[in-house]
Amino acid sequence: MLKPTPRRTRPTRTTYVASVVAFLAWLPFLWVPLASDEAGFLMLGRQWAPGSSLYGDYWVDRPPLLLWLFRLADLGPETLHPDGLIAPGVKLLGALASAATVLLAGMLAARVAPRASHWTAHLAPVLAAALLASPLLGMPETDGEVLAVPFVLLGVLALVTSLTGEADRRSLLLATGAGVAAACAALVKQNMVDVFVLAVVLVPLSRGRVPHLRRRTAAFAGGAAAVVAVVVASSAALGTSPAELWDAVVTFRLQASAVIGSSASPATSERFVLVLKAFLASGAALTLLVTGFLAARTAWRRGPRSAPLRVAALAMVAWELVGVAAGGSYWLHYLTGLIPGVVLLASLVRPTGWRRWALATCLGLTVLGTLGAWSHELAVPVDDAIGRDARVAAYLRTHGGPGDGVVVAFGRPDIVAAAGLDSPYQYLWSLPARVRDPRLRDLQAVLSGADAPRWVVVSGTSISGWGITAPAELQTWFEHHYTEQASFGDLHVWSRR
Incomplete structure (x- = not known):
């Protein structure tokens, strides 16, 4: 012994x-x-059912027990606050x-x-x-x-x-x-x-x-x-x-x-x-x-x-x-x-x-x-980035409709969760997009497909960001089919023309 x-x-x-x-x-x-991860995991755990991606309609590099724990946490109350999802x-x-x-x-x-x-x-x-x-x-x-x-x-x-x-x-x-x-x-x-x-x-x-x-x-x-x-x-x-x-x-x-x-x-x-x-x-x-x-x-x-x-x-x-x-x-x-x-x-x-x-x-x-x-x-309990994301989500809730979708390029799943909208793009986090869609072919297919989102949120002046550089033809196509509607710090909200 x-x-x-x-x-x-x-x-x-x-x-x-x-x-x-x-x-x-x-x-x-x-x-x-x-926080961004918390909101994203809560969203994934809630919607996990047979779908088009790893966990329902979304993909994340985490094991399943984590999402089940967040599904358990989802049994509690939920509030959309001006500062974010509570x-x-x-x-x-x-x-x-x-x-x-x-x-x-x-x-x-x-x-x-x-x-x-x-x-x-x-x-x-x-x-x-x-x-x-x-x-x-x-x-x-x-x-x-x-x-x-x-x-x-x-x-x-x-x-x-x-x-x-x-x-x-x-x-x-x-x-x-x-x-x-x-x-x-x-x-x-x-x-x-x-x-x-x-x-x-x-x-x-x-x-x-x-x-x-x-x-x-x-x-x-x-x-x-x-x-x-x-x-x-x-x-x-x-x-x-x-x-x-x-x-x-x-x-x-x-x-x-x-x-x-x-x-x-x-x-x-x-x-x-x-x-x-x-x-x-x-x-x-x-x-x-x-x-x-x-x-x-x-x-x-x-x-x-x-x-x-x-x-x-x-x-x-x-x-x-x-x-x-x-x-x-x-x-x-x-x-x-x-x-x-x-x-x-x-x-x-x-x-x-x-x-x-x-x-x-x-x-x-x-x-x-x-x-x-x-x-x-x-x-100082509220992070500046979370507060900014909340303002973006509030704008989307105010101006969006029931059938709208949103893509955030790239990451910030808290925006998608707080906006109450679905994302037709399976990668809510930036790292999976960088690894699995580096040339943004999946994103281009989503934006030009039948389920194209009405809203796209980008960081800065282009669809590039978080280590991903969008091809010139995708940026040109994006600017032709979407127009900027509002900005919140370095986040810009675009809507489909």
């Missing part, structure tokens, strides 16, 4: 308090307009995911912390709550990372627990549950395969120490395979084939990395710097550095076989860092994907002497960073 079962496995009172705080931190933002259910979903993550962080810390290290069991959930409540990590935007993180921690907790007991029915059920949670995390956000990475390293290092390891490993794999099979079959019933899913969540990401690398705009570099600054200011970087150093030092001194969980945790964190760096577009919510690794490494620290002061300093700086960023977000 990895280690004897610790005496204290229940979460501390601090864990429950931190979980409530993480939930309450979202409440002031329930009525804040949705759907409290979406923000509430993020709040619940954050609270669950903190609760699981406390349970994990109670399970893996060194003996008699109750202080660590108090620190880990507070650290998780501080990071999840920080706008420096993307809060209050409900995106794939924040919804996948509780599944990751649940999988880590179940996997570690399954390896610390005898090979009885309970341990096999825990291993199966770990596989289920691991697959669910990846089916919410495809790069969140943290539990699989942990298992790939931890299981071989546990050989000879954990009885009937093959049975536990088989149970883990069986749980993951069962979930994937159910999700793939359910998606097929809604018109999404397994081949289409593979293309969207795996093949496309490889193609997108090449496109981003070859045609990144100056805005990409600016966002990279912003994410780097947020990583440092949030306290996550310092905490990761300190806890990673301590885990690596212990593993070096004892050897990997004597510190298997520390080695596996370091591998998991390395994968999480790759996920942030390889995302390419560099949005703040990428940093949320680091939380499971940070929590696990912090939970493994033996808080004696200078280590305790180092961890306390990391936690203090993290809390201060969160309070400052959260206060600023509360004072």
Whole structure:
């Protein structure tokens, strides 16, 4: 076994308090307009049925479980506000995911912390709550990372627990549950395969120490395979084939990395710097550095076989860092994907002497960073771009008719969602258009077809934008068949002549 079962496995009172705080931190933002991704995912989840594209009539490079979660959020009220589309259910979903993550962080810390290290069991959930409540990590935007993180921690907790007991029915059920949670995390956000990475390293290092390891490993794999099979079959019933899913969540990401690398705009570099600054200011970087150093030092001194969980945790964190760096577009919510690794490494620290002061300093700086960023977000909750998009959507609602369609070139699905119109162009996000329709042949077919939209929204003076250059003949054709009606900042609304 990895280690004897610790005496204290229940979460501390601090864990429950931190979980409530993480939930309450979202409440002031329930009525804040949705971000572009949130509105787009909500729209896709609502209309997903057999259609002309991957998810109904639209295409996005995300796994299906994410859209089902947003469909669940769609059960709540929805309001078209002058500042944008308001759907409290979406923000509430993020709040619940954050609270669950903190609760699981406390349970994990109670399970893996060194003996008699109750202080660590108090620190880990507070650290998780501080990071999840920080706008420096993307809060209050409900995106794939924040919804996948509780599944990751649940999988880590179940996997570690399954390896610390005898090979009885309970341990096999825990291993199966770990596989289920691991697959669910990846089916919410495809790069969140943290539990699989942990298992790939931890299981071989546990050989000879954990009885009937093959049975536990088989149970883990069986749980993951069962979930994937159910999700793939359910998606097929809604018109999404397994081949289409593979293309969207795996093949496309490889193609997108090449496109981003070859045609990144100056805005990409600016966002990279912003994410780097947020990583440092949030306290996550310092905490990761300190806890990673301590885990690596212990593993070096004892050897990997004597510190298997520390080695596996370091591998998991390395994968999480790759996920942030390889995302390419560099949005703040990428940093949320680091939380499971940070929590696990912090939970493994033996808080004696200078280590305790180092961890306390990391936690203090993290809390201060969160309070400052959260206060600023509360004072300025509506992003300028979202407010601009809302004005565009309001114009379309006012001047549009029931049968009108709209194409936004390119991206900004929040405009389509808030306008209450359909888009005949399947790519609501810019990256899929850049990768799958770089010469805009699909767009030209839409604009010249029987279902041509009445409205087209462009950024700047031409149909080009977001790394896509429209062919001259398409621009000429567009100007001949459409005329500009209004402008809102750098967004211009054109209507069909």
